[in-house]
Amino acid sequence: MRSSENPEVLAPLEETASSASQLLKAHSLRRTAIREQVLEVFLHRNEAVSQSDLEQALGHPDRITLYRTLRTFEDKGLVHRAFDGTDKLKFALCSPGCSPHKHQDQHAHGHCEHCGRTICLEHVHLPELQSIDGFEVKSTFLIVQGVCSDCGKQIAAKK
Numbered sequence: 001m002r003s004s005e006n007p008e009v010l011a012p013l014e015e016t017a018s019s020a021s022q023l024l025k026a027h028s029l030r031r032t033a034i035r036e037q038v039l040e041v042f043l044h045r046n047e048a049v050s051q052s053d054l055e056q057a058l059g060h061p062d063r064i065t066l067y068r069t070l071r072t073f074e075d076k077g078l079v080h081r082a083f084d085g086t087d088k089l090k091f092a093l094c095s096p097g098c099s100p101h102k103h104q105d106q107h108a109h110g111h112c113e114h115c116g117r118t119i120c121l122e123h124v125h126l127p128e129l130q131s132i133d134g135f136e137v138k139s140t141f142l143i144v145q146g147v148c149s150d151c152g153k154q155i156a157a158k159k
């Protein structure tokens with residue numbers, strides 16, 4: 001269902017419809033309405049989104065379908081988990097180098113303490129750790145806590 005309450009979300013969607021379908025094609029995924037809609041949200045936001053963000057943006061589609069869509073995207077290398085130190089699970093669009101079961105998103109994630117948004121800091125690479133003091137490393141996360149550029153500008157304008 002496309003709700004009319006969200007014109008700012010819906011208005012620009014048509015423009016990127018092709019790139020959403022191109023992304024699906026590039027990852028050997030069949031085109032479905034929900035897959036394209038979810039990708040369009042990712043393409044339009046320069047930040048990580050949670051399942052509840054997507055539910056809101058898409059006018060509350062079926063939760064199970066949305067959950068499965070996100071898991072499929074994660075498996076196929078389209079989105080990755082953006083850990084931000086909160087208990088909210090967020091996903092962000094992958095770089096083109098990601099493929100099924102082989103993610104290349106070895107970067108930090110920034111979390112804005114002002115507005116709560118989480119963004120990929122693709123230029124901040126994670127250290128390549130294998131074993132530390134007998135501790136076998138499975139995954140490494142780096143969270144940068146701070147104030148995003150939008151909030152920084154707002155704060156500066158109020159001063």
Ligand SMILES: [Zn+2]
Binds near residue numbers: 079094104
């Ligand atoms: Zn990835």
Ligand SMILES: [Zn+2]
Binds near residue numbers: 113152
């Ligand atoms: Zn912010």
Ligand SMILES: [Zn+2]
Binds near residue numbers: 081092107108119121
């Ligand atoms: Zn990321």
